[in-house]
Amino acid sequence: MIYLDQAATSWPKPPEVLKAMTDVLESAGGNPGRSGHRLSIAAARIIYDTREEISRFFGVSDPLRVIFTGNATHAINLALKGILKPGDHVITSSMEHNAVMRPLRSLEKQGIRLSIAPCASNGTLNAKDIGRMIASDTRFVVMAHASNVVGTLLPVAEVAAVVHQAGALLLVDAAQTAGIIPIDMTAMGIDLLAFTGHKELQGPPGIGGLVIADHIDIAQIDPLICGGTGSRSESEEQPDDLPDKFESGTANLVGIAGLGAGLRWLKERGIEEIRAHLKTLSRALIDGLSAFPEVKIYGTLDPARSIAVVSFTVAGRHVSEIGFRLDEEYGVLSRVGLHCAPAAHKTIGSFPEGTVRLAPGVFTTTEDIRQAIRAIGRVIRS
Amino acid sequence: MTRYGVILFHTTSSVLRAEKRLIKEGFAIKLVPTPRQFSSDCGIALRFDWNDHERITLMLGKGKVEFDAIRFLDANPV
Numbered sequence: 001m002i003y004l005d006q007a008a009t010s011w012p013k014p015p016e017v018l019k020a021m022t023d024v025l026e027s028a029g030g031n032p033g034r035s036g037h038r039l040s041i042a043a044a045r046i047i048y049d050t051r052e053e054i055s056r057f058f059g060v061s062d063p064l065r066v067i068f069t070g071n072a073t074h075a076i077n078l079a080l081k082g083i084l085k086p087g088d089h090v091i092t093s094s095m096e097h098n099a100v101m102r103p104l105r106s107l108e109k110q111g112i113r114l115s116i117a118p119c120a121s122n123g124t125l126n127a128k129d130i131g132r133m134i135a136s137d138t139r140f141v142v143m144a145h146a147s148n149v150v151g152t153l154l155p156v157a158e159v160a161a162v163v164h165q166a167g168a169l170l171l172v173d174a175a176q177t178a179g180i181i182p183i184d185m186t187a188m189g190i191d192l193l194a195f196t197g198h199k200e201l202q203g204p205p206g207i208g209g210l211v212i213a214d215h216i217d218i219a220q221i222d223p224l225i226c227g228g229t230g231s232r233s234e235s236e237e238q239p240d241d242l243p244d245k246f247e248s249g250t251a252n253l254v255g256i257a258g259l260g261a262g263l264r265w266l267k268e269r270g271i272e273e274i275r276a277h278l279k280t281l282s283r284a285l286i287d288g289l290s291a292f293p294e295v296k297i298y299g300t301l302d303p304a305r306s307i308a309v310v311s312f313t314v315a316g317r318h319v320s321e322i323g324f325r326l327d328e329e330y331g332v333l334s335r336v337g338l339h340c341a342p343a344a345h346k347t348i349g350s351f352p353e354g355t356v357r358l359a360p361g362v363f364t365t366t367e368d369i370r371q372a373i374r375a376i377g378r379v380i381r382s
Numbered sequence: 383m384t385r386y387g388v389i390l391f392h393t394t395s396s397v398l399r400a401e402k403r404l405i406k407e408g409f410a411i412k413l414v415p416t417p418r419q420f421s422s423d424c425g426i427a428l429r430f431d432w433n434d435h436e437r438i439t440l441m442l443g444k445g446k447v448e449f450d451a452i453r454f455l456d457a458n459p460v
Contacts (some may be wrong), residue, residue, distance in 0.1 A: 033394035036415025036426045044426075064395050230425050231393045241392045335405040 001003065001331040002368045003376040006361030007148055007176060007309050008335055009198045013262070016200055020261035021254050022245035032251055033244075043253050050260035051243070057263060058193055059184035060209050065212040068251060072175040073099040074224075075194035075210035076244060079171050080104065080222040082258060086111030088139040090199045091130055093154060094119045096339045099194075100173055104142070107230030113137070117233040122300045138168045145177040148149050149344040149357065150299030151282070153181070160189030169216070175199060175208075176307055179262075180278060182271055185213050192216065197255060200274075202262030202363070207255030210246070219241060225249065227235045243247030278308035281360040281369055285310045287349050288373030292380060298348045298355060311348075311355035314380045319356045322379055326356075329377035334358050385432040388414065389442070390421055390450040397426050407441055409434055419451050428453070450458045 007017050024046055030039030032047050044291050069075045080103050084090065090107075092100055094116050117129045130141055146153045150225070156172055163170045171192040174183055179200030185193055193211040197203030198259045212218060219240070225250030226238040239245055266274070267338040282303040287310055289295050298311040314322055323336035335356040338345050346350040360369065391397045397413065404411050409430060416427040430438055432454060442449055 033425060036413075041413055041426060044394045044398060048395055051395065063399065064393075069458045229393070239392065241394055241396070 001333065002364075002372050003203045003333045004360055004364070005333050005335045006364070007199070007339075008153075008358065010200055010202055013204065013258075014053045014202055014265040014362060016265050017204065017258045017261045021204065021258040024117065024254055024257035028253070028257075031230075032253060033066065034214070034250075045253055046260065047253065050263070053260060053263045054149050054195075054209065054211065057183075058178075059186045059188075060211055061214050065214065065216075067212065067243050067246040068355070069208050069210060070206055071198075071208040072173060072194045072196035073208075075208055076100055076142070076171070076173055076214035077103050078210050079109060079175050079192045079194065079221070080140070081224060082246075083169070084112050084139060086228050087113075087137065088098065089115065089135050089137045090140045090142065091115045091117060091133050092136060092141070092209045093125050093130075093143045094126065094320040094366050095123050095149070095152065095344045096142075096144055096341065097148050097173065097344070098176070098342070099175070099267055100142055100144070100340075101343055105290060109145045116343070119152075119154075121348050122166045122298070122350060123147045123150045123344070124305070125154045125159075127155050127158035127162050129230065130159050131253060134162065134166040135148075136168055140169050140171060142171040142173070143247065144173045144175070145181065145183070145250040146307045146309070147299075147341070147344055148176050148309065149339050149341050149355065150311050150348060151176075151306035151359075152300050153177075153305055153307065156190065157188045163187060171323045176309070179266055180275055184213060196372050197262065200266075201259060202265055202362075205260035207252050207259050218245065223248070225323075252253075262380060267361065270341075278360065279303040279360065281366065282306065282308040282310060284366055284369040285358055285360070285373070288369065291373075294376060294380060296374075298350060306351070308361075309356045309357060311350070313350060313353065319354050322356050322376075325379045326372075326375055329379070330371075332375045386429050386455040387432045387435050387438075387452060387453055388417060388420065389428040389430065389438070389452050390416060390428065391425070391448075394425050394451050396448055397428060400442065400449060401428055403445055404428065404430075404441070405436065405446055409438060409441075417453075417455065420451070 007042035028042035030045035197207040199206040319336040326332040
């Protein structure tokens with residue numbers, strides 16, 4: 001089997017991640033932040049240490065500014081719904097996933113004003129186009145770091161400069177890039193960063209987070225969910241302390257332990273090395289697919305300007321048939337369709353049919369890619 | 383008999399953050415359940431040797447380590 005659906009979720013996970021998840025249930029199974037006994041404290045320490053590793057990983061100095069959520073979608077909802085008020089203006093790109101688009105469309109009905117900056121058909125965005133849309137009431141610019149459909153990297157640092165000049169905030173959806181592209185929020189000017197644990201951070205599903213830059217006043221963010229935090233228990237009001245204000249209810253200890261192990265594994269492996277490996281695989285995919293005249297490849301076709309996510313269509317064939325036959329006949333696992341990103345497919349010109357998406361990962365080999373290309377050739381020629 | 387004090391915090395995360403910094407500075411501290419006479423919280427606090435209380439207060443202030451209060455444990459040391 002050749003798993004080329006890493007952009008949906010990474011697989012397999014490093015053995016260290018699985019071990020950390022079983023270990024934590026065996027040795028630290030208390031409820032963190034609730035009781036004062038050793039099992040509760042052991043659990044709280046694992047969570048705190050992971051918080052600390054994440055804050056360092058993303059260039060934020062205070063670990064308490066890492067808010068754990070269920071996934072990136074939850075984190076994006078927290079940032080947008082926690083800050084935006086009716087009358088606020090928001091700008092996003094035309095390459096966004098529904099994790100960004102749907103909360104924005106929902107907020108639009110509640111009175112926020114939404115502008116969508118058009119990207120080119122290869123998914124690239126010009127920061128000046130965002131600049132032209134900024135108005136006096138612009139509160140937020142929210143954008144993906146890279147497209148989940150074609151892998152194109154968006155110019156986060158350039159947009160940050162434009163956004164900050166206007167006194168607005170920048171929220172970045174790093175679901176596709178965290179773990180394969182170095183992200184320093186301070187250096188890049190990211191105010192809020194949503195990440196997920198189960199993709200290239202090598203953690204399990206069900207854990208993600210919102211990282212709030214050191215300079216952001218948290219008083220302006222309302223929690224999505226209120227409830228028990230183990231702190232200030234005398235009060236029936238939600239506490240203002242970080243991270244408790246945004247983390248009501250028992251934490252996903254097992255997920256956090258797995259995420260921590262994933263981060264440590266990544267550090268050992270080296271993000272730069274992983275990025276170089278993925279560029280090689282991406283190049284091999286693009287070159288291999290380019291040999292078939294009936295195949296159309298979307299995106300920049302340049303691994304240096306994209307992450308290793310390659311989308312294609314075959315003239316006269318349905319993507320669902322290609323994906324099904326690749327799986328059934330050759331054990332090549334892809335993802336076909338719209339990838340939860342109708343706006344992106346409209347931008348690249350593949351709506352409503354969608355594309356076949358191939359996303360290799362850190363464990364994918366060049367031989368895997370060679371075999372996948374051979375399988376694709378056989379499927380489209382028969 | 384050693385006389386103890388406790389540092390109280392609002393969140394478990396801030397206790398653990400302070401614990402790391404104080405250990406780094408060489409203080410002998412221990413995580414304990416928050417004494418009920420000081421707080422209604424169900425969480426944890428940092429117990430320390432009361433002889434260190436001035437140095438700890440100074441250090442917490444200088445290091446901008448957020449905490450709720452420092453209390454002397456006059457009876458029933460935990």
